[in-house]
Amino acid sequence: MTRVTLLRLLATLIVVALGACSSLPRGREGQVLTPAQLESFQLAGRINLRVEKEAFPGRIRWSHSPSREELWFYSPVGAAVARLKQDENGALLVNAQGQEYRAQNVQSLAAEVLGWDLPLKGLPYWVRGLPWPGAEPADLQRDAQGRITRLEQAGWQVSYLAWSAAGSDALPAKLDLAGERLRLRLVVERWSACDGP
Numbered sequence: 001m002t003r004v005t006l007l008r009l010l011a012t013l014i015v016v017a018l019g020a021c022s023s024l025p026r027g028r029e030g031q032v033l034t035p036a037q038l039e040s041f042q043l044a045g046r047i048n049l050r051v052e053k054e055a056f057p058g059r060i061r062w063s064h065s066p067s068r069e070e071l072w073f074y075s076p077v078g079a080a081v082a083r084l085k086q087d088e089n090g091a092l093l094v095n096a097q098g099q100e101y102r103a104q105n106v107q108s109l110a111a112e113v114l115g116w117d118l119p120l121k122g123l124p125y126w127v128r129g130l131p132w133p134g135a136e137p138a139d140l141q142r143d144a145q146g147r148i149t150r151l152e153q154a155g156w157q158v159s160y161l162a163w164s165a166a167g168s169d170a171l172p173a174k175l176d177l178a179g180e181r182l183r184l185r186l187v188v189e190r191w192s193a194c195d196g197p
Contacts, residue, residue, distance in 0.1 A: 035129050036128075041193055041194055042063045043060075045060060045188040047187075048184070051181060051182050059078065060073055060186070068087045069084070069120065080096055093109050093113050093114075095113075106118070107120045107121070119177070122134065122135065126175070129147060132153055132154065138152040139152040147160065147170060158176070160174075
């Protein structure tokens with residue numbers, strides 16, 4: 001598969017995914033969605049991954065539902081770097097050269113192919129400013145508006161540096177995640193609510 005064909009395929013997937021989304025913060029009936037109600041979402045923004053002493057700045061699009069994950073990684077200038085996908089059939093990674101790698105889940109696939117230990121079970125909660133219910137937080141701090149400013153959970157420290165709005169129902173706009181070998185800075189430029197499966 002040529003680079004141009006892969007880029008067209010990724011662009012088509014993004015357009016399809018965006019078509020299934022509606023702007024936040026409202027649900028189907030027009031009600032404002034809280035972070036806990038936002039089970040299926042898509043976000044787009046800037047990312048900076050630091051693995052030990054190497055840094056990988058770029059852009060990200062992430063489409064999440066309880067049964068499906070899709071993450072698109074781009075270079076800072078917008079060139080496709082990789083696409084990670086997980087559904088009931090397992091996990092798939094497609095790199096910029098069109099090579100495909102498969103595994104049982106995205107976490108093991110990312111570790112094997114990219115060398116990244118992505119905390120994908122907790123990440124859908126953390127990016128919404130929520131503790132992961134699958135693990136007890138070792139430390140949790142909140143600001144005067146009830147928003148989490150820092151949490152430690154499952155070996156990761158998450159710091160919330162900016163929010164999309166005031167109030168306890170705001171979504172994070174900038175967060176920093178630090179694990180044993182990986183540090184991830186995410187600036188969310190756009191949130192969307194999706195009708196997930």
